[in-house]
Amino acid sequence: MxxxxxxxxxxxxxxxxxxxxxxxxxxxxxxxxxxxxxxxxxxxxxxxxxxxxxxxxxxxxxxxxxxxxxxxxxxxxxxxxxxxxxxxxxxxxxxxxxxxxxxSSEYLLQRVGSNTDVSSLEEALTKTIGTQAGDYTVQKLKKQGATNIDLAADQSMTLKKLKAGRLDYAIVWGNAAAAATESGELEVAMEASQTSxxxxxxxxxxxxxxxxxxxxxxxxxxxxxxxxxxxxxxx
The missing domain is CATH 3.40.190.10 (Periplasmic binding protein-like II)
Known part of the structure; x- marks a missing residue:
């Protein structure tokens, strides 16, 4: 870049x-x-x-x-x-x-219509969740018990992986979630946490x-x- x-x-x-x-x-x-x-x-x-x-x-x-x-x-x-x-x-x-x-809140994003078997955050945390290297969400996810965190160089790469089906979720914060879902390919699955x-x-x-x-x-x-x-x- x-x-x-x-x-x-x-x-x-x-x-x-x-x-x-x-x-x-x-x-x-x-x-x-x-x-x-x-x-x-x-x-x-x-x-x-x-x-x-x-x-x-x-x-x-x-x-x-x-x-x-x-x-x-x-x-x-x-x-x-x-x-x-x-x-x-x-x-x-x-x-x-x-x-x-x-x-701001952090949200888990997913491909539209996916993860229909997941009904709680606890279940979502057992899936593959993407974020970026060095981001605070890495430690947050670990503390919450996430078992499979996928790291990318930046958020745009994480979202590309999610759209391609290589991830179950991506975590984003604030109204960045709204921007990420504008294309109609992704949707907010649930709120994961809150942070200042x-x-x-x-x-x-x-x-x-x-x-x-x-x-x-x-x-x-x-x-x-x-x-x-x-x-x-x-x-």
């Missing part, structure tokens, strides 16, 4: 530029949260982060890449963050957490930037701007 980086300008006096480092922001293809529309980064999580940068006056580059790379860079590099990231027990001490941006998702920043990210972005993100949620962004992509 081609990597795409965009620089968002800092809306602040020149003097502030000398005092603050810019951020490196990473995200993944996860429609409708973040994806490429032609040559442009799109999605309501991308709009959310652009608004957070504008309100906070923080300069940042934004790049779409594989999730495994994004989460690794956010863990290891100074002034580096990844969105949208589930806050889990395993990740808690690895990042500074900004938000939350969303509270954040902007996750490296432990060495500047605390001043963290504080500014945290205030901006909370204001976007509180004043309804986030919901407006989401509604735009539901149309």
């Amino acid at each position: 081609k990597k795409t980086a965009v620089l968002f300008a800092l809306l602040a006096p020149t003097a502030a530029l000398a005092q603050e480092a810019s951020l490196n922001l990473f995200t993944e293809i996860n429609r409708p949260y973040s994806y490429m529309e032609g040559e442009r980064l799109s999605g309501h999580a991308v709009d959310f982060m652009k608004e957070a940068l504008a309100r906070s006056g923080v300069m940042a580059s934004m790049e779409l890449t594989k999730w495994s790379r994004a989460i690794t860079l956010a863990e290891q590099q100074d002034n580096t963050c990844v969105f949208t990231t589930a806050r889990t027990e395993e990740r808690e001490e690895k990042f500074q957490w900004v938000g939350p941006m969303y509270t 998702v954040y902007l996750a920043c490296s432990k060495t990210t500047d605390a001043v930037l963290i504080e500014k972005l945290d205030r901006a993100i909370h204001s976007i949620v509180d004043d309804g701007t986030r919901d407006a962004f989401m509604s735009k992509y539901d149309q």
